[in-house]
Amino acid sequence: MSGAEYCYQNDGGRCVVKVKGEIDIYTAAEFKKQINAAIEEVTGDLHIDCSELQYMDSTGLGVLIGALKRMKEQGRNIYLENLRPNVRKLFAITGLDKIFILEV
Amino acid sequence: MSGAEYCYQNDGGRCVVKVKGEIDIYTAAEFKKQINAAIEEVTGDLHIDCSELQYMDSTGLGVLIGALKRMKEQGRNIYLENLRPNVRKLFAITGLDKIFILEV
Amino acid sequence: MSLAGSMEKEEKINGCEDRVVLVLPNKPEYVSLARLAASGIAGRMGFDVETVEDIKLAVAEACTNAIKHGCCKEDSEYRIEFGVGEKCLTISIADRGCGMDKKDLCQPDLQNPREGGLGLFIINTLMDRVEFETAPNTGFTITMKKYLGV
Amino acid sequence: MSLAGSMEKEEKINGCEDRVVLVLPNKPEYVSLARLAASGIAGRMGFDVETVEDIKLAVAEACTNAIKHGCCKEDSEYRIEFGVGEKCLTISIADRGCGMDKKDLCQPDLQNPREGGLGLFIINTLMDRVEFETAPNTGFTITMKKYLGV
Ligand SMILES: Nc1ncnc2c1ncn2[C@@H]1O[C@H](COP(=O)(O)OP(=O)(O)O)[C@@H](O)[C@H]1O
Ligand SMILES: Nc1ncnc2c1ncn2[C@@H]1O[C@H](COP(=O)(O)OP(=O)(O)O)[C@@H](O)[C@H]1O
Numbered sequence: 001m002s003g004a005e006y007c008y009q010n011d012g013g014r015c016v017v018k019v020k021g022e023i024d025i026y027t028a029a030e031f032k033k034q035i036n037a038a039i040e041e042v043t044g045d046l047h048i049d050c051s052e053l054q055y056m057d058s059t060g061l062g063v064l065i066g067a068l069k070r071m072k073e074q075g076r077n078i079y080l081e082n083l084r085p086n087v088r089k090l091f092a093i094t095g096l097d098k099i100f101i102l103e104v
Numbered sequence: 105m106s107g108a109e110y111c112y113q114n115d116g117g118r119c120v121v122k123v124k125g126e127i128d129i130y131t132a133a134e135f136k137k138q139i140n141a142a143i144e145e146v147t148g149d150l151h152i153d154c155s156e157l158q159y160m161d162s163t164g165l166g167v168l169i170g171a172l173k174r175m176k177e178q179g180r181n182i183y184l185e186n187l188r189p190n191v192r193k194l195f196a197i198t199g200l201d202k203i204f205i206l207e208v
Numbered sequence: 209m210s211l212a213g214s215m216e217k218e219e220k221i222n223g224c225e226d227r228v229v230l231v232l233p234n235k236p237e238y239v240s241l242a243r244l245a246a247s248g249i250a251g252r253m254g255f256d257v258e259t260v261e262d263i264k265l266a267v268a269e270a271c272t273n274a275i276k277h278g279c280c281k282e283d284s285e286y287r288i289e290f291g292v293g294e295k296c297l298t299i300s301i302a303d304r305g306c307g308m309d310k311k312d313l314c315q316p317d318l319q320n321p322r323e324g325g326l327g328l329f330i331i332n333t334l335m336d337r338v339e340f341e342t343a344p345n346t347g348f349t350i351t352m353k354k355y356l357g358v
Numbered sequence: 359m360s361l362a363g364s365m366e367k368e369e370k371i372n373g374c375e376d377r378v379v380l381v382l383p384n385k386p387e388y389v390s391l392a393r394l395a396a397s398g399i400a401g402r403m404g405f406d407v408e409t410v411e412d413i414k415l416a417v418a419e420a421c422t423n424a425i426k427h428g429c430c431k432e433d434s435e436y437r438i439e440f441g442v443g444e445k446c447l448t449i450s451i452a453d454r455g456c457g458m459d460k461k462d463l464c465q466p467d468l469q470n471p472r473e474g475g476l477g478l479f480i481i482n483t484l485m486d487r488v489e490f491e492t493a494p495n496t497g498f499t500i501t502m503k504k505y506l507g508v
Binding site: 194 | 236239240265268275333334
C-alpha cells in the first residue's frame with residue numbers, strides 16, 4: 001500500500017538521492033538502506049530531493065537523524081531539497097528545520 | 105468521500121450530460137435528479153458523456169434503467185459515450201450493453 | 209478497555225491469514241471507505257488493476273445491500289472482514305438486518321431489466337466463490353473469495 | 359454470526375456520532391490503510407487539505423507506536439475507532455501490548471535529537487486534544503480530537 005522509490009545520481013561529486021512516495025514504518029527500513037548506501041558511495045555532502053516525497057513521519061525522521069549524526073562525525077552534511085508543505089511542516093514542528101539544512 | 109459532478113450542455117438540440125466522479129449508493133439520488141432534469145429539458149435523445157466517470161455500480165445502473173424506460177415510452181433514446189473499461193465491463197457482465205447504446 | 213477486549217473474543221476466518229476488519233455505519237456516505245480499503249488491500253496483494261476494480265465493485269454491492277436491506281434497526285452498523293492470504297482474498301460482509309428467506313431469491317431477468325436486482329448477480333459474476341448465510345430476522349452475511357493469479 | 363454479534367457488546371464513544379472501526383494486524387504494511395481511512399473520513403467532514411495531512415500523520419504515529427510497543431503477543435491486532443461528529447473528529451487507537459508506566463514518559467530533547475521519541479510529541483502538536491490510558495501489561499489507548507473550523 002505505501003511504497004517508495006529511489007533514484008540515485010552522482011554528477012561531478014554532487015550526490016543526489018531522489019525519494020518518491022511515502023516513508024512510513026513499512027518503507028523506512030529500505031529508506032535507511034538507500035541513504036546509507038549513498039553515504040558510503042561518495043565522500044562529499046548528501047542532497048536529498050524530496051520534490052516527490054508525498055508523505056513522511058517520525059520513522060523517516062529517525063532515519064535522517066541517524067544519517068546526519070554519521071555524516072557530521074565525518075565533517076559532511078545533509079541537504080534536504082524541495083520539500084512539500086506537509087513534509088516541511090513535520091520538520092518545523094519538531095524543530096528539526098534547525099538541525100537539517102532545508103533548501104527551497 | 106465519493107462524489108460526482110455534472111455538466112450539462114445543449115448544442116443545437118443535442119443534449120449532453122457529462123458525469124464526473126463516482127456513482128454509488130451515496131451519489132445515485134443526485135444522479136437521478138440530474139438525468140431526469142435533462143430528460144425534461146429537451147425533447148430529443150440524451151447523450152451521457154462518461155469519459156470522467158471513474159466508478160459506477162448497480163445503483164447507477166438502476167437510475168439509467170429507469171431513465172431509459174421513460175425515454176423509450178416517448179420514442180427517445182439514451183446514448184452512453186466514452187465509457188472507461190471498468191464501467192464498460194459493468195454493462196457487459198449485466199447484459200445491459202444490449203439494451204443501452206454504448207458509443208466508442 | 210472494553211472495546212479492545214472484545215477483539216479477543218472474536219475468531220479469525222483463518223489462522224494463517226492477516227485480518228482487517230472495518231465496521232461502518234449503515235449510511236450511504238461511508239460505502240466509499242469500504243472501496244478505499246478494498247482497493248488498498250487488493251492492490252497491495254498484487255491483483256491487477258482490472259481485478260482490483262472488480263473487487264471494489266463486489267464489495268460496494270454487498271455494502272449497498274447491507275444498507276438497503278439490513279436496516280431494521282436505526283443507527284445500525286455492518287461489518288466487513290478482509291482475510292488476506294498469500295493467494296486468496298476473502299471478504300465477508302455481515303449485517304444484523306432483516307435477512308431473507310433464501311428461496312425468495314430470484315435471478316435477474318436481463319431481457320426485461322428492473323431498476324434493482326443486479327447486486328448479487330454482479331458479485332457472483334466477478335468473484336471466484338460466493339456464499340451467503342441468512343435467515344429472516346437474523347441478518348445477512350455474504351462471503352466472497354478472489355484467488356490471485358488464476 | 360459470532361463476529362457480527364460481538365459488535366452489540368461494544369459501546370460507542372458517543373451516541374450522536376457516527377462510528378467507524380478499523381482493526382489492523384500489527385504489521386507495518388497495514389499502517390497506510392489507517393492513513394487512507396483517516397484521510398477519507400477527515401476529507402469528507404470538511405477539514406482542509408493541510409489539516410487532513412496533520413490527522414493522517416497523527417494517526418500513523420499512533421499506529422506506529424501500537425506496532426512498535428504493542429507487540430507483546432505475536433500475531434496481534436490493534437484497533438482504530440473514528441468518532442465522526444458534526445464539529446469534531448475523535449480518533450482512538452488501542453493496542454493490547456506491553457503498555458507503559460506514564461511516569462516513564464519524557465519530553466524529546468530537540469537540541470540533541472535521538473532517532474526515536476518524536477511520535478507522541480508530533481501527535482500532541484497537531485491534534486487539539488490528546489489523552490492516553492495505559493499501565494504496564496494492559497495495553498495502550500490514545501484518544502485524540504480535532505475540531506472543525508477552529
Ligand atoms: N444484506 C441483505 N439483507 C437482506 N436481504 C438481502 C441482502 N442482500 C440481498 N438481499 C436480498 O436479495 C435480493 C437481491 O439483491 P440484489 O441482487 O443486490 O438486488 P436488489 O438489492 O437491487 O434487490 C434483495 O432484493 C434482497 O431481498
Ligand atoms: N502503544 C504504546 N504502547 C506502549 N508504550 C508506548 C506506546 N506508545 C508510546 N509508548 C511509550 O512512549 C514512548 C514515546 O513514544 P514516541 O514519542 O512515539 O517515541 P518512540 O516510539 O520513538 O520511542 C515510547 O518509547 C514508549 O515507551
